[in-house]
Amino acid sequence: MPHVLISGGSRGIGRAAAELFAKNGWLVTCLYHTKTPIFDENITGIRCDVSNSILVTHAVQEAESKFGPIDCLISNAGISVKGLAQDFKENDYRKVMDTNFGGLFNLANAAIPGMVSRKKGVIIAVSSMWGQTGASCEALYSASKGAVDAYVRSLAKELGPSGIRVNAVSPGVINTDMLKDYSDKDLQDLAETTPLGRLGSPEEVAKAMLFLSSDGASFITGQVIGVNGGFLT
Ligand code: NAP
Secondary structure (H helix, E strand, O other), rough: EEEEEEEOOOOHHHHHHHHHHHHOOEEEEEEEEEOOOOOOOOEEEEEEOOOOOHHHHHHHHHHHHHOOOOEEEEEEEOOOOOOOOOOOOOOHHHHHHHHHHHHHHHHOOOOOHHHHHHHOOEEEOOOOOHHHHHOOOOHHHHHHHOOOOOOEEEEEHHHHOOOOEOOOEEEOOOOOHHOOOOOOHHHHHHHOOOOOOEOOOOHHHHHHHHHHHHHHHOOOOEEEEEEEEOOOO
16 A cells, blocks of 8 residues: 655644545555544554654654555645734744744655655645735745745756656645634635635645645646635636
8 A cells, every 4th residue: 555644634634635545545644743633544643743853754764664665745734823024033933934844844854765765756745825925914924835835846856857756735725723813704705705716625635635646647746736716826
């Protein structure tokens, strides 16, 4: 069975991806951070803070020793912070960058050597459409996702000759805990601004990830694929 490692697999988009990949015959390792989730069959959890490179290296080693080489890495864990750019402190900057960009950096560093030696592998990062457009009051979050996009494009160039494909999915507004600070009115406005007229579901993002992991995407690399209901074209 192929093995996928998904960060932030305890809830939201990562959880939906874990369940979809398991349903499609993958062995799934989920990294979670705070509460220990209960997972379905074929999904195993490892507690790991993705912003800590040592913990990530250990988690990837543990996953590979239990379930074999990682065929697909999904760097999904992320946090958002909202506020005026001028009010953010260095601590906010470190936390957001270390989780959203550092998580990808640490996970890719831990997984790439094995993929290169096997001359195959797929890496999928979860970005955000705000990384492409910028968002008022989400400047740090947007910057962290812009870094993810640039890293994905660079890794694709560097790792293509080793048979490794690297892409990002760039969600629009997706109905998860990440939206809990938005008012009902904000959510309604965001749904109305989305050409498809609604918020997306975590499962819809997961389906794009499953496609990118598959042979159907065998000539797709270095792309930032929008899953945003037409919000950004
Ligand atoms: P969510 O429901 O808040 O879930 C976030 C996940 O990230 C949780 O599993 C959480 O683990 C994990 N996580 C956070 N910090 C971590 C850390 N330091 N180490 C390990 N895991 C950590 O959010 P979501 O909406 O599913 O977001 C998933 C990804 O999609 C994020 O990268 C987010 O930026 C991106 N995204 C979301 C939206 C949206 O509208 N929802 C839009 C664009 C992009 P715990 O449960 O253990 O805390």
